[in-house]
Amino acid sequence: xxxxxxxxxxxxxxxxxxxxxxxxxxxxxxxxxxxxxxxxxxxxxxxxxxxxxxxxxxxxxxxxxxxxxxxxxxxxxxxxxxxxxxxxxxxxxxxxxxxxxxxxxxxxxxxxxxxxxxxxxxxxxxxxxxxxxxxxxxxxxxxxxxxxxxxxxxxxxxxxxxxxxxxxxxxxxxxxxxxxxxxxxxxxxxxxxxxxxxxxxxxxxxxxxxxxxxxxxxxxxxxxxxxxxxxxxxxxxxxxxxxxxxxxxxxxxxxxxxxxxxxxxxxxxxxxxxxxxxxxxxxxxxxxxxxxxxxxxxxxxxxxxxxxxxxxxxxxxxxxxxxxxxxxxxxxxxxxxxxxxxxxxxxxxxxxxxxxxxxxxxxxxxxxxxxxxxxxxxxxxxxxxxxxxxxxxxxxxxxxxxxxxxxxxxxxxxxxxxxxxxxxxxxxxxxxxxxxxxxxxxxxxxxxxxxxxxxxxxxxxxxxxxxxxxxxxxxxxxxxxxxxxxxxxxxxxxxxxxxxxxxxxxxxxxxxxx
Numbered sequence: 001x002x003x004x005x006x007x008x009x010x011x012x013x014x015x016x017x018x019x020x021x022x023x024x025x026x027x028x029x030x031x032x033x034x035x036x037x038x039x040x041x042x043x044x045x046x047x048x049x050x051x052x053x054x055x056x057x058x059x060x061x062x063x064x065x066x067x068x069x070x071x072x073x074x075x076x077x078x079x080x081x082x083x084x085x086x087x088x089x090x091x092x093x094x095x096x097x098x099x100x101x102x103x104x105x106x107x108x109x110x111x112x113x114x115x116x117x118x119x120x121x122x123x124x125x126x127x128x129x130x131x132x133x134x135x136x137x138x139x140x141x142x143x144x145x146x147x148x149x150x151x152x153x154x155x156x157x158x159x160x161x162x163x164x165x166x167x168x169x170x171x172x173x174x175x176x177x178x179x180x181x182x183x184x185x186x187x188x189x190x191x192x193x194x195x196x197x198x199x200x201x202x203x204x205x206x207x208x209x210x211x212x213x214x215x216x217x218x219x220x221x222x223x224x225x226x227x228x229x230x231x232x233x234x235x236x237x238x239x240x241x242x243x244x245x246x247x248x249x250x251x252x253x254x255x256x257x258x259x260x261x262x263x264x265x266x267x268x269x270x271x272x273x274x275x276x277x278x279x280x281x282x283x284x285x286x287x288x289x290x291x292x293x294x295x296x297x298x299x300x301x302x303x304x305x306x307x308x309x310x311x312x313x314x315x316x317x318x319x320x321x322x323x324x325x326x327x328x329x330x331x332x333x334x335x336x337x338x339x340x341x342x343x344x345x346x347x348x349x350x351x352x353x354x355x356x357x358x359x360x361x362x363x364x365x366x367x368x369x370x371x372x373x374x375x376x377x378x379x380x381x382x383x384x385x386x387x388x389x390x391x392x393x394x395x396x397x398x399x400x401x402x403x404x405x406x407x408x409x410x411x412x413x414x415x416x417x418x419x420x421x422x423x424x425x426x427x428x429x430x431x432x433x434x435x436x437x438x439x440x441x442x443x444x445x446x447x448x449x450x451x452x453x454x455x456x457x458x459x460x461x462x463x464x465x466x467x468x469x470x471x472x473x474x475x476x477x478x479x480x481x482x483x484x485x486x487x488x489x490x491x492x493x494x495x496x497x498x499x500x501x502x503x504x505x506x507x508x509x510x511x512x513x514x
Contacts, residue, residue, distance in 0.1 A: 070230025112462030114166025134168025139227030164236035251311035260297030331464025339472030374431025394433020401425035402493035
């Protein structure tokens with residue numbers, strides 16, 4: 001009875017959906033959501049607390065992991081395959097590659113603004129229910145993609161796919177956390193992260209050659225059928241878990257943040273066209289309206305978040321350098337990581353080297369493969385030596401990958417070998433750096449605010465990703481030359497270099513505070 005009471009008192013929270021973070025001693029940090037009102041004082045670091053294990057048996061835990069893996073497989077694999085087929089998609093739908101890039105950007109923007117709300121919906125209405133809605137929605141959208149007639153419809157369908165993912169991912173992680181319990185959560189999350197990073201590799205190996213045979217539409221249909229199988233398994237297997245506290249959903253905050261970010265992305269895509277045509281940026285009314293609208297959205301977002309009872313982002317946390325700098329550094333890392341993720345297969349391997357879509361997809365395997373292999377080592381390294389060295393190494397590796405891509409943009413000589421080196425360095429950078437950024441963020445707040453902090457971490461990361469994709473696509477243009485590609489990758493290296501802020505300044509301040 002006492003155990004059951006404790007279980008009810010610590011119901012899974014919206015933000016326990018993010019990967020479980022380990023502190024410097026290797027202990028799991030539990031996450032919970034603070035009451036919506038009154039809002040707590042600015043948090044400070046505190047030791048982790050215990051939790052109560054779930055009633056499910058070992059067999060159910062691993063079956064649940066497999067079911068959730070089906071959802072991750074469709075999401076992660078299609079990310080790699082769509083990036084490889086972006087040129088073919090643009091040609092088939094009679095549009096440019098930068099415009100087709102909104103297929104990826106729209107999805108990620110939807111994920112950025114819907115993930116916190118999706119987790120809260122799981123707390124209110126049940127994580128199993130939201131997981132099922134997300135699974136059914138994602139599966140339906142994958143199948144619908146087979147018949148999209150134009151790029152606008154395709155982007156809209158992918159946005160809905162992202163909204164469904166924003167419901168599925170947090171609830172899926174909440175179900176997994178509850179099933180494995182505190183003693184086994186780190187192990188479960190390790191496998192989940194392996195699935196997240198390994199899914200693109202599996203999907204590309206299986207789906208890459210099929211791109212040449214069935215085309216990009218056929219691949220969506222194939223993964224839709226896989227999603228349908230996962231949905232059936234989820235209906236039969238997934239069990240409900242206790243619901244969390246009923247808190248309000250910050251819809252207005254999500255709309256303001258999403259609207260401002262969208263306007264910024266539109267402005268970014270317009271700037272290269274104006275520059276090439278010789279038009280002054282300040283004289284372009286459309287660009288000025290976009291920038292002005294974005295500023296208004298962000299100002300209103302800040303004003304609203306400061307008075308909202310249950311804000312999308314707790315802006316007070318940004319007062320802490322040990323919290324803010326890791327977020328910014330991780331976003332800069334993802335800016336270069338995902339920007340190159342789009343540029344390399346389409347412009348470099350297909351246009352520059354002349355490879356087919358299927359071959360280009362297979363050549364991308366070293367990146368997610370290195371990510372999957374490096375992630376467990378990165379987490380272990382942080383628990384043993386701290387976050388600073390892995391962050392320094394991760395940022396240096398990302399810069400090195402961009403430089404390797406820039407040199408490898410010229411097919412002559414050792415070009416392809418350098419591209420492969422760049423792909424491996426990108427994966428290793430993300431695998432070693434990501435756990436370190438998350439640990440530093442987690443250690444900068446009180447345990448009761450871990451969920452909020454990690455939710456903000458996810459949102460800022462998504463913003464870095466979508467900004468990187470659109471910025472580097474706009475920088476490269478429609479048909480970039482070798483010199484243009486080299487400049488684009490060096491631009492990514494410059495942005496990635498801002499990742500040194502966290503290991504050089506945030507860790508130093510944290511050490512002094514300790």
